Amino acid sequence: MVKVTCKLSGLEKSFGRNHVLxxxxxxxxxxxxxxxxxxxxAGKSTLVKVLCGYHFADAGKMELAGKPxxxxxxxxxxxxxxxxxHQSIDDGVIPDLDVATNLTLDRLTEPGVGLFVNDRKLRRxxxxxxxSMGLTMDxxxxxxxxDVADRQMIAIARAMARAPKLLILDEPTSSLSxxxxxRLFALIDRLRAEGVAILYISHRMSDIRRVADxxxxxxxxxxxxxFESDPLDYVGAVxxxxxxxxxxxxxxxxxxxxxxxEARDLRLFEDSPPITFTAREGxxxxxxxxxxxxxxxxxxxxxxxxxxxxxxxxxDGKPYRPASASDAVTKGVFxxxxxxxxxxxxxxxxxxxxxxxxxxxxFSRFSFxxxxxxxxxxxxxxxxxxxxxxxERDGIGTLxxxxxxxxxxxxxxxxxxxxxxxxxxxxxxxxxARRDIGHYIRQTAAxxxxxxxVAEIDEALEIADRIIVLNEAAIAGExxxxxxxxxxxxxxxxxxxxxxxxxxxxxxxxxxxxSTLQNQASAG
Numbered sequence: 129m130v131k132v133t134c135k136l137s138g139l140e141k142s143f144g145r146n147h148v149l150x151x152x153x154x155x156x157x158x159x160x161x162x163x164x165x166x167x168x169x170a171g172k173s174t175l176v177k178v179l180c181g182y183h184f185a186d187a188g189k190m191e192l193a194g195k196p197x198x199x200x201x202x203x204x205x206x207x208x209x210x211x212x213x214h215q216s217i218d219d220g221v222i223p224d225l226d227v228a229t230n231l232t233l234d235r236l237t238e239p240g241v242g243l244f245v246n247d248r249k250l251r252r253x254x255x256x257x258x259x260s261m262g263l264t265m266d267x268x269x270x271x272x273x274x275d276v277a278d279r280q281m282i283a284i285a286r287a288m289a290r291a292p293k294l295l296i297l298d299e300p301t302s303s304l305s306x307x308x309x310x311r312l313f314a315l316i317d318r319l320r321a322e323g324v325a326i327l328y329i330s331h332r333m334s335d336i337r338r339v340a341d342x343x344x345x346x347x348x349x350x351x352x353x354x355f356e357s358d359p360l361d362y363v364g365a366v367x368x369x370x371x372x373x374x375x376x377x378x379x380x381x382x383x384x385x386x387x388x389x390e391a392r393d394l395r396l397f398e399d400s401p402p403i404t405f406t407a408r409e410g411x412x413x414x415x416x417x418x419x420x421x422x423x424x425x426x427x428x429x430x431x432x433x434x435x436x437x438x439x440x441x442x443x444d445g446k447p448y449r450p451a452s453a454s455d456a457v458t459k460g461v462f463x464x465x466x467x468x469x470x471x472x473x474x475x476x477x478x479x480x481x482x483x484x485x486x487x488x489x490x491f492s493r494f495s496f497x498x499x500x501x502x503x504x505x506x507x508x509x510x511x512x513x514x515x516x517x518x519x520e521r522d523g524i525g526t527l528x529x530x531x532x533x534x535x536x537x538x539x540x541x542x543x544x545x546x547x548x549x550x551x552x553x554x555x556x557x558x559x560x561a562r563r564d565i566g567h568y569i570r571q572t573a574a575x576x577x578x579x580x581x582v583a584e585i586d587e588a589l590e591i592a593d594r595i596i597v598l599n600e601a602a603i604a605g606e607x608x609x610x611x612x613x614x615x616x617x618x619x620x621x622x623x624x625x626x627x628x629x630x631x632x633x634x635x636x637x638x639x640x641x642x643s644t645l646q647n648q649a650s651a652g
Contacts (some may be wrong), residue, residue, distance in 0.1 A: 131158040133325035134179070134197070134210070138188035141174055143526075146518070148174045150349040152188070156294060156325045161316060163336045164329045165369045166346035167558040169516035169528050172329055175346075176296055176313035179327075182203035195294060209293030213284050213300055221283050223272035225597060227263075228254035231269055231286055231621035257289045280304060284312060288319070294329045295319065299529075301335055302555055305419035313338055331558050332584070333362060345369040370560045381609045384408025387445070389430070389547050390576040394439035397423045402439060407547070407577040412570055414580045414592035417621055422601035423581040424466060424622050427551045430579070431463040432456040444546065457486060461544035464537050464553055465580075473524055473532055480506040480520040483539045509538040514564050530557040537565060541572060548578045554587050566591040585617065597621050614642040 132155045139152035148171050156162055166172045168176065177183040179190070181199030190197040192208060199205035205212075221230050231254040254267040263281055271279055284300060297316075301309040316326060316339050328339055336343065342356035345368035353368030355361045388409050403426070407413055415423045428434040432450030440450040443459060450456040456463070474482055484491055485507045491502040506520040515534045517527060524532060537553050550569070552614035554562045554648040569578060569591060580587050588595045589609060597620040605620030608612075 130160065131323075132156070132191075133158045133193060136188065136193040139175070139178065139185050139190070140187035141178060141183060141185055148349050149178070152349075152353065154344065154349060156327055158323045158325050159320050160341045161320055161339045162329050163343045164327055165331070165336070165343060165365055165558075167369060167530075167560055169447050169531060170346040170369070170558075171349040172346055173528055174349075176214075176222050176298060176327075176329070177214060179205070179294075179296060180210055187276065206290060209291075211290045211292035211294070212296040212298065213287045214298050217244065221279055221286065224270065226268050226270050227258070227265060227274075227282060228267035230282055231257045231267070231289060233286070242325075244327045246535075257285055259535070260285075260288070281308060281312075284315075289314065291323060294325045294327065296329070298329045299331070300328075301330070301332065308419075309335075333366075333559075334584075337362065347371055350362070358382045367557060369558070379589070379591075379593070379609050382410055383418050384411030384577070384593070389445070389448075389579075390442040392440050392442065393553050394426075394429070394441065395437040396422050396429065396601040398437045400437070401603075403598075403601075403603055405596060405606075407579060409577060410574050412573055412578045412580060412591055414582055414588035414595045415598055416582050416585060416588045416595060417598035417604075419583065420600075421598040421621075423553060423583075423598050425601065426598070427463060427549050427579070429579050430456075430547065431461060431549055451617075454461075460533075460544075460576075461546070461549070462540040462543075462545040463549035464540045464551065466551040466555065474537065475525055478523055479510070479515070479517060479527070479535055481525045483509060483520075483535050483542065486539065487543050489506075505542055506538075509542060512571075513538050513541070513568055514561065530561055532566065534561065537569075543570070545576050548576055549581070550578070551581045552583070553580060554582065562587065563590060585614075585621065603611035 135158040136152050136154045139149050140147075141149035150171075152171075152175060164175075166173055174183060178185050181201045181204055184198075192210065194393065197208065197210075199208060199210065202212075222233070225233070228251045232250050251267055258265070258267060263278075263285060265274065265278060271282060274282070279303075280300070281304070284297075287295060300312060304312065316328075320326060320341075326339075328335070330336055340360060342354065343360055343362070343365040344351060345353040345355070345365050347369060352371070353365060355368075384407075386409050387406045389407040391403050391405050393404055395402055400422070405413075415426065417423050423482050425434060429436045432452050432455055443461070448461075450457065450459065450461065453463070477485070480503050484502050491498050491505070503520050510520060511515065513534050515527070515538065516533050517531065524535065527535065533553070533555060534557070537550065540548060540550075548569075553565065553569075557565065569580075580588070580591055589612065592609050595607045595609055595612070595617070596603055597607075597617065599620065605617065607617060
């Protein structure tokens with residue numbers, strides 16, 4: 129008989145008139161990975177916050193290891209064995225402290241530690257934790273100096289060091305490379321074997337197929353489906369999450385009009401090969417590649433956040449070399465950045481002020497801001513891209529991560545541009561919302577060229593007229609999005625020598641390609 133680690137019964141939670149959790153009944157079992165799926169605003173984040181002591185439930189009860197469980201705060205939840213790795217990376221680390229202190233911080237607050245810290249012992253313990261996760265960085269390094277993927281791995285490693293009874297992982301692979309994700313999956317396998325109950329929240333079907341023992345779907349604050357028969361019904365889980373059947377994306381690729389943006393022998397780094405491409409009016413191009421392939425660096429060069437080592441860019445037939453991001457915007461080149469929590473969202477602003485921030489002059493007359501025009505434009509965009517909120521006056525922090533992402537994308541669609549750069553535009557966005565956003569981007573593509581930078585192959589296939597693969601800062605392949613040879617595409621993404629192996633009968637060369645095919649099947 130499977131042991132129930134955590135049991136939720138009749139859980140309710142409201143924020144004012146917004147009824148967020150509606151009678152949640154759920155069992156999380158020892159040695160089992162429960163994948164939680166739900167559209168943005170379905171209540172997943174609120175459920176997690178109740179579990180980890182950030183919010184109190186209005187009604188219902190929780191049990192942990194057969195005993196009543198009602199954490200007073202996050203620290204109390206952790207002490208009882210409920211540990212969460214949040215989607216926002218810096219919620220799990222302290223950037224200004226070094227790796228060693230982050231990994232051992234909880235031990236420093238344990239009773240009986242004393243006033244003095246044995247630095248050598250602390251670093252030895254930190255190295256042990258790091259090695260168990262396969263982390264190779266110097267533990268004396270300040271976390272703020274690490275890249276996003278390493279910070280994510282530190283947050284996860286810190287959670288593992290607490291020996292949790294229930295581990296909650298919220299979109300844990302969103303910033304990880306394929307090899308880092310594989311390392312995380314191996315760790316999940318080990319924890320499952322040790323009897324830890326794991327709640328895994330993700331929009332990535334490839335993740336869910338890899339780790340889930342069962343799937344729980346949420347919709348509008350309630351459990352809309354539980355899928356645990358072998359084999360798992362992925363199509364049913366997606367349909368339960370959305371409340372309707374998902375139809376397959378059918379891209380009719382366009383070749384585009386006149387050239388808008390041209391890269392001529394562009395080198396992202398001193399020793400990298402030259403990149404040459406032409407992006408045409410009305411065309412949507414997806415650049416895809418593994419973490420570190422150069423996609424983000426290319427976006428930053430085009431937006432004036434970084435300088436290329438060599439080569440040139442042309443905008444509408446004229447040399448284009450932006451001195452800064454504001455210079456790029458002035459020239460009609462807009463960019464929605466990857467890390468919204470650091471680079472985009474202004475936490476103290478409401479939706480309207482967040483969305484219109486780059487274009488305040490357009491909503492002003494004689495230096496006076498027209499709040500009415502600002503809010504009308506925001507309200508119209510909210511309706512177009514489907515932001516789930518009460519009104520444009522809601523604080524940005526009241527929105528789910530996916531709805532915040534919609535606001536950031538809507539920001540750069542408010543005004544006409546010549547080049548629209550979208551770096552990981554679907555980060556934290558559910559499958560249905562992803563397709564809505566993709567449809568709107570394509571619908572408004574006339575009059576500009578759109579460059580979308582994504583790590584997930586299925587996201588590229590769902591939005592682009594043309595797909596360009598980057599590998600080690602070089603173009604490894606280019607595809608018109610019609611009857612794409614997935615074997616070849618995945619081989620180009622993975623790089624020489626990594627996936628150009630003989631394909632098994634009826635198979636594909638890599639696990640990533642398999643996931644891509646399964647994703648499309650599950651969405652059909």
